[in-house]
Amino acid sequence: MFFVYSSMFMVASILFFIMSLLFMNLGLVYMFEYDLFVLNSSLVCMTLLLDWISLLFSSFVLFISSMVIMYSGEYMYEDLKITRFVMLVVMFVFSMLLLILSPNLISILLGWDGLGLVSYCLVIYYQNIKSYGAGMLTALSNRIGDVALLMAIAWMLNYGSWNYIFYLDDFNESDSMIIISWLIVLAAFTKSAQIPFSSWLPAAMAAPTPVSSLVHSSTLVTAGVYLLIRFSNCFSEGLMMICLLISVLTMFMSGLGANYEYDLKKIIALSTLSQLGLMMSILMMGDWNLAFFHLLTHALFKALLFMCAGNVIHMMMNYQDIRFLGCLGSGLPLTMIYFNICNLSLCGLPFLSGFYSKDLIVEFMSMNYLNILIYIIFYISIGLTVSYSFRLVYYSFLGNFNFLSLSGMKEEFKYMMKGMSGLIYFVVFMGSVLSWLIFNIPYIIILPKVMKVMTLIMILIGVFVGINSFNINMFKISFFLKYKLISSFLGSMWNMPLIFTLGLNKVPVKMGKSVFKLLDHGWTEFYGARKINYLLIMGGKWFQFLSFNSIKMFFILMVVWLFIIFFI
Structure with missing residues (x-):
């Protein structure tokens, strides 16, 4: 099975590479539209864009995937659910290809969400508490970008089509395109883990190593950079300067963090983050060619x-x-x-x-x-x-x-x-x-x-x-009295994982505890379900006592009855 998928991806990679050389040499750009169905006179079609950028990147993704799948055959050989693992990796690759070949925001969202969902399944693959935490952090961080992409889709309604590729050059000064570009940048920053969304990238190392090899080289984290390369014509100068500062700070932060890290996979993950910052920074300086090359x-x-x-x-x-x-x-x-x-x-x-x-x-x-x-x-x-x-x-x-x-x-x-x-x-x-x-x-x-x-x-x-x-002892100079504090701050990515996990969870969890204590186990419980239950039980006991035909109760009721008749 591993050999079959690896061979298929290898053949497809060679084919895509030859096509990219042909398209590059002849300056060709092809768009294919396949009509899916018609609903209320609205045509729903699938669009694919073939140019040298998409074909070359696809060939690299397929080639690396074929090598990784061959590698996984022995790396995961003791796994009982190895077929499920291969299927997840194949779904991951197909989601990335859908994103690369789409000139349409709707189909990009399909690939984008496919990457997010399958990456969650792969991060929690080993099924322990650390993997679950890392998977949830990864999924929720990426959901922010998914929402930004959905809002960009809503704004694209102003143009009458979701094929963004038609409007990048002509409408880059319009207000709608400025808003769309900000939303696309937000989506790309979450997927490529730029500040302040960096904390999920080292956490995603809970996935099996072949998955890390695929995720951190050519698929998940590069999806944001690729999307920005496609949209690079419509960015305003102010947006580019802000993004340049953020991406350079991401480079600096991840480089510092990697020098304090001892986990082998996390060092390489922080290295990926540093290189993503490098790609983003050169992209925001206005040269998408160099960003794509790197x-x-x-x-x-x-x-x-x-x-x-x-x-x-x-x-x-x-x-x-x-x-x-x-x-x-x-x-x-x-x-x-x-x-x-x-x-x-x-x-x-x-x-x-x-x-x-x-x-x-x-x-x-x-x-x-x-x-x-x-x-x-x-x-x-x-x-x-x-x-x-x-x-x-x-x-x-x-x-x-x-x-x-x-x-x-x-x-x-x-x-x-x-x-x-x-x-x-x-x-x-x-x-x-x-x-x-x-x-x-x-x-x-x-x-x-x-x-x-x-x-x-x-x-x-x-x-x-x-x-x-x-x-x-260059970091232990005498005036660094709080050396441990400084090293923990620099080594923990400027406390970002702490801020974006405990920092976001602490107040809601505390409030939930108070609500649970005061309401669920407090006043609402006392005057609500438990009180009604208590009253029903007591009433039932009273009627049960009456129905026992006690002679004492009989005489008491008779006296009461005579008393009522006498006075009335």
């Missing part, structure tokens, strides 16, 4: 990074704490080679795939007219990315093996390694290939020498901090 290259190395992490967790008997790692190169040589290639690609090492998009984004940003705050936070965020990557390398490669003595570490899973090996070539080569394909005219970057080497300086500082973060 979206594709990031999908490749992030999927493989999660697959390598899954292999390590599998061998470590499901422990995810990086402090148990060490000297893994001797036990899992191929996995760790792949892991480090992906890490270096994430850092932007020449000439891996991440370098071509990330270096271009940073240099493009340096050529723009921006304030100093955005510039500084951008470069610090790059340094933090390198810092947590090399911290991960330090924990996994160097030192002694810190786990159990009798834990035979070896790469024995054939299909898991095949799934990972299918991606590694693309992680190395696809950046240069995509840069030749997407950009007909290369970017000309002209910068002073200091700004040109600024990226390299920040990378070297990040390497130094990442490897020496244990030996340097």
Whole structure:
């Protein structure tokens, strides 16, 4: 079953990729409309948009899905409900494809809600209390974006059609399109976990690792970025500046959080959040081409990074704490080679795939007219990315093996390694290939020498901090009297998970307790159901006592009766 779905997705991926090259070369855009039914003279039809963007992204989604499904065959082999798992993953992929190929807000909502519902089912897959909490946080955070999308659908009634693709260029100054663009940005921010909706992304790590590999590379979290790429023509300048600030702060926050985190999957999840902030920020600077380029290259190395992490967790008997790692190169040589290639690609090492998009984004940003705050936070965020990557390398490669003595570490899973090996070539080569394909005219970057080497300086500082973060007490300087408070604040994503779980729940739960105590178990109970019950029981007992034919009661009633007759 795994092999069948993997093969189908692989064939479809190759087909979509060839079509995208053809469409790109000839400048073709096709729209297909299929009439579903007619109701009261209203035609309901399904619309698909085929252009090089949708076809190329679809091919990447299908290729990564095929590798992940092959990988899942061995990763989930002990699961009793493995067929259900595969069906959920396939539904997830089809929801994403529906979203990518739709130029219509209604069908986008179908794919969007499909992603939300299936992701909830996958996050709670292991069925424990932590998974249920994470699933509920994920579902409710994404519902905010779903409501924004529904409101955008209502506003699109002003145009007489829900095919937004027709109206982006002509009506971008109209009030309706400004409102729609704000709603679309809100929807995208919830799905791509930007501040203040970031807390669900690390929580979603409760899902099985193959799902994390799929979710954090090319499907769920990138849906928001893809939607913004489609709507990028209709954003006003003020909206773009606000979104730029939020996305850069998201980069900074997630980079800081990853440097304090010890859970292997959460570090990679925070890394995804950082890269989403990078895509959003360059998109809000006005260049959707670069955002789309980084979206594709990031999908490749992030999927493989999660697959390598899954292999390590599998061998470590499901422990995810990086402090148990060490000297893994001797036990899992191929996995760790792949892991480090992906890490270096994430850092932007020449000439891996991440370098071509990330270096271009940073240099493009340096050529723009921006304030100093955005510039500084951008470069610090790059340094933090390198810092947590090399911290991960330090924990996994160097030192002694810190786990159990009798834990035979070896790469024995054939299909898991095949799934990972299918991606590694693309992680190395696809950046240069995509840069030749997407950009007909290369970017000309002209910068002073200091700004040109600024990226390299920040990378070297990040390497130094990442490897020496244990030996340097740089965060324990004497004037940081509240070190634990500061580290917990930075490491917990600026207390966002706390604010958006307990912060939202505390008052309603307290009020509910008071209502339960005062009303349900208080006055309404005393004067309501219990009082009526008490009166009925007492009345019944009285009549029951009368019906016992007691001679005492007979004489009393006779006296009362005579008394009434005498006086009346």
